[in-house]
Amino acid sequence: MSLRVTFLGTSGAIPTTERNPAALFVSREGDDLLFDCGEGTQRQMMRYGTGFGVDHLFVTHTHGDHVLGIPGLTQTMDFNERERPLAVHVPAGERSTAKRLLNATGNTPSFPVRVKEVRAGDVALDGDGYEVRAFDVNHRTNAVGYAIVEDDRKGRFDREKAEEELGIEPGPKYSQLHRGESVELEDGTVVDPDAVVGDPRPGRTVVYTGDTTPTGSTVEAAADADLLVHDATFTDECEDRAASTAHSTAAQAGSIARQAGARRLALVHISSRYAGDVSAHEAEAAGEFDGESWVPSDGETFDVPFPDADD
Template identity: 65%
Template sequence: MRVTFLGTSGAIPTTQRNTSSIFVNREGDYHLFDCGEGTQRQMMRYGTGFAVDHLFVTHLHGDHVLGIPGLLQTFDFNDREEPVAIHTPAGTRGNVKQLIEANGTTPSYPVRINEVSAGDTVLDRPEYEIRAIATDHRCASVGYVLAEDDRKGEFDREKAEEELGIPPGPKYSKLHRGEPVEHDGRTIEPEEVVGPARPGRTFVYTGDTLPTESVVEASEGADLLVHDATFAEDRKERAKATAHSTAKEAADVARQAGVRTLALTHVSTRYAGQAEKLAGEARERFDGEAFVAEDGMERHVQFPDGE
């Protein structure tokens, strides 16, 4: 799973940071989370490509959605025929539709606008799902969790071949699928040669939010949590008034949830050139890895067992 940070600024772009957007490549499935103004250029600049079928919107503030019309128009210019699904918080479908049609045209390919609420399974795939989670901002908002299914346990080939005398072949595959096999007059059960199931990976993106228990619960054990960290502690009251989080508050969420890695994003322009201040404050509260996301940064999310 590869995460590319396309836009990491809060509210308005800067010369170094574009507005909010994250591209996730999950084993060849391409997903876009938020689409601030200029996202399509960031996609070209950082080489993600445009093969996106699902766009997950956290809320409708401009710095998270104003890139949608341009991106859809680019799809049109590229003769796209495949449908696109835009997932957006409950009650905002009409606003998204108006945004898409603001220039008086509609895409030539199908665009499906899907309203989602916290707790919904937004996308269900054979090996993973994407769920909407509750966040706390100044408007209808959600965050998203991409959670992979458990993987098969490791197959003990040495035991199968040397202790049980099973030669390599179809029986190995059946055992690894969880099916017993007959060999030398006895039944070999899968658990004799297959270890316990191994956890998949979990990616969490909050969008804009105050620190909330719902995010803590949804992020439990996550491999990568991308959390709103608009302000440092010197603007804690401002963060509360605007329904954002400070870096320390994001770190508290990460610590309580036991996540492996915390990425701080949606950085206020007041910290231009001082982003490390946010990371330093987060590290005071969180013992895991914490960093401030930068535009163009790629993050490979490893499995919990390091494979």
């Protein structure tokens, strides 16, 4: 089951020739989700082949570099004769801002658009086999981060034990046991699922902070996350600047990932002052976090593996 992340925009407030403003595209088994929509996001979607099949847009906050792509994207959807609804999730208190953006060209989209306010702790989307949960972050305005959390998966089915030790012939009884149903064999023996099915296995978790200072709420939301996508606007030399603008440094992002026990850390929202050289970001994050960490390029994709993929 695929869970693919495409980094559409990894720049800070000012775009560069290499990096677009904030946007993260997540595709899971036919569900396409967009997190933030900076200026030019629709072009990034075309350039990197994600398509416009987004049904849910999750906005972390309404600063321009995270939302100015919304009017253009929805207008393009309209030109493409979209009919199905679009849900736009925004932090509490930002509904009117979102509606102004949607009507910025003076035309209301012809397809239904629902703007939903979310607060930290809310399940913004109850999907098929996963949830998108909002959590608290710390920026200079109403802001939330989002965690994509998959449901637990079924335990592993021990086919060898079922067939060789218990004498269960391959067939429908295997499916029944894996569904959690007991089965009766021809000799009257009843086999319960726990005899051949292991403990439930965790699904995957992807966490996106948007803009934020380092927070304990991010540590909590990203506990054991398979991928944490964290604000890393500055390097250590600009730590004071990060604090005054309510952003994070790469080292601080690394510390959050370490405290959370995350498996991987992607550093985004890179200030334009660093141009094409992100080596300091990667070195400083690695100094705090032993897991895999990197600064993704725009257009880069990452297929999130299951936690037990190597077992």
